[in-house]
Amino acid sequence: MKKLSELRSEIDKCVRCGTCRSSCPTFKVIGRETSSARGRVTLIADYLNGGIGLSETYLKHLKECTLCGACRTNCPNGVDTVAIFAAARRDATEKQGVPFAASVIFKNLLASGGILSLGLKLATRLQGLFFKDASAGLGLLSRFSLPLVGAGRLVPPLASTPFLDLPEVKAIEGKTDKKGGTRVAFYAGCGINYLMPEVGTKSLEAIKRAGAEVFVPQGQACCGMPAYAMGDIATARSMALKNLEVFEAVDADFIVTSCATCGHGLKHLMSDLLADRPELKARAEKVAAKTRDISELLINELGFKAKGKAGSEKRIVTYHDPCHLGRAQGLREEPRELLKMGQGVVLKEMKNPCLCCGLGGGLMYNNYKLSMEIARKKAENIKNSGAEVVATACPGCMVQLRDGLHRFGVDVRVAHIVELL
Ligand code: SF4
Ligand code: SF4
Structure with a gap:
């Protein structure tokens, strides 16, 4: 780099x-x-x-x-x-130096899955002290200003069991016999692991429905994108190295993620972070060449065709292009194709679907007010589309969209594409 x-x-x-x-x-x-x-x-x-x-x-x-x-x-x-x-x-x-709160999170928590799991188990028990329930099961509202969170924000509750610790996920750590079909290693990333395990389980289901064999290698670390955005390259680099070791050791045809930011991290950032050592960079490029977004895997590699349930009620759905999927990975058609296979989904585009949601680059904690002003524009475009659901392909965008829509009083549900299949 x-x-x-x-x-x-x-x-x-x-x-x-x-x-x-x-x-x-x-x-x-x-x-x-x-x-x-x-x-x-x-x-x-x-x-x-x-x-x-x-x-x-x-x-x-x-x-x-x-x-x-x-x-x-x-x-x-x-x-x-x-x-x-x-x-x-x-x-x-x-x-x-890295701001104190961010440094604690990056260096001690995200860098080490074990410590984070322990910390989050404690945090799950304590979250009621710091957050209160928002209406209609939307998530949690912070009671007062917290480091990196601030006051009055809508945040998703921490998962009671992280995705990587779910029994059904532990059962497919990579010990499956090779049966000759396409083998897919799933990379969860922090958003799915700690906040939205249901997106991970829906992803595994879709990969299986598409006829591939899927497993979830343990030991995977954060993709490094949050540390990179803070300028903490040393921490981002150590995470890249850890993921390189985990994913080059697995016997997989593809490495797949349902997080746009993680996909960008594995495809592009990992080799860039390790570019000071040519042999590491070459190894990272091999991992990158196998990495796919879930929509890219299902549409381009597995020819997935979901069968809609007969009589499914029609629902108007609009799509938000995550910056790290549309611009960074050039994937705009694949998520839309997948979305159109959703139960009863009628896709209706919003104005400027690739406008940033305001989360990126750490803006939501560097300047929350500005981050929400950007989200306001997004919320207006979503509202004007007339959709009842806004789908996207990035847990980070989902957190920001939910907060923005709630703040500006727009009653539209936010979902990951795989949740609509
Ligand atoms: S002003 Fe902006 S668009 Fe023009 S050359 Fe510079 S970066 Fe590019
Ligand atoms: S916020 Fe503006 S300056 Fe920053 S990357 Fe986006 S378009 Fe460029």
Whole structure:
């Protein structure tokens, strides 16, 4: 992974044309130059040239980017803005350290499944002290401001049993006999493991229905994307190494995840994080080549055809493109094709379905108010689509969409695509 000082030529590719401004979710809300990609690239260039230091203002504009990648996609000069912004965060973190709460979570919890499982068992018991039930079983509302959570947010309850600890998941750790069919190793990621195990079990069901043999290797770690977004590259790298060792040791045709962010992490981030050691990078690229999003696996590799139940009630469903699936992995058609196979699903597109939900880049804890202002636009688009369900393919987006829809009074259910099959 390149350091900021190695990206000078990338920064110089920016001709300050401003094309990126129209697609930037933070610029759409704030409307100031420094909240656009062009403004951020200019600030970083000034910083590198010694014109400004690691000031509060500089750091604020760095942290207020969702790393959604819309600017990179729309840049006529092909500037890798996301690489520049991520390297600038890394530079700042190396000089200033990781914020305390994030450091505890990344270094001690997400990096070690065992400790996290133990910590979460305790947290599951204590969550009533910090959260209260929201109406209609939507989730939990934080009672007061908590590190990385804040006050008054709708969050999903912690799973009483993490996905990786479910008996039916433990039963398929990888000990199945090879029967000659397609073998799929499932990667859960933290969102599914700790918050939405039901998305994991529905995913396993769909893979089995598609005729493949699925197993869930134990020892898998966080994909490293949250630590990467905070600029904590050392922690993200250690997670990448752990996952590399786990997944290159399994006998699988495909490694599959139902989390857009984890998929991007395994396909692209892992090899980038290990690029300082060519032999590790080559091994990571082999793992990446086998990695698929669940929609990509079911549609492109297994030719999945779900049979709708006769007489299923029709329901209008709209689809939110996660940035890490649509832009980062180029997967827009596959999730929609899968969605159309859902029971009674009638797909109705919302305006700008690939607009970021506001969660990315750690914005929901760096600047929750801005994160929710971006979510407000998303909530309006969802409401105007007339859908009763918004489907997506990323547990992180699901958390943000539920919070945003609840906050802005939009009564639309949020579901993962696999839950509608
Ligand atoms: S990042 Fe690209 S689109 Fe944005 S100002 Fe620079 S050259 Fe133009
Ligand atoms: S990554 Fe997204 S939020 Fe950040 S500058 Fe680019 S378009 Fe704006």
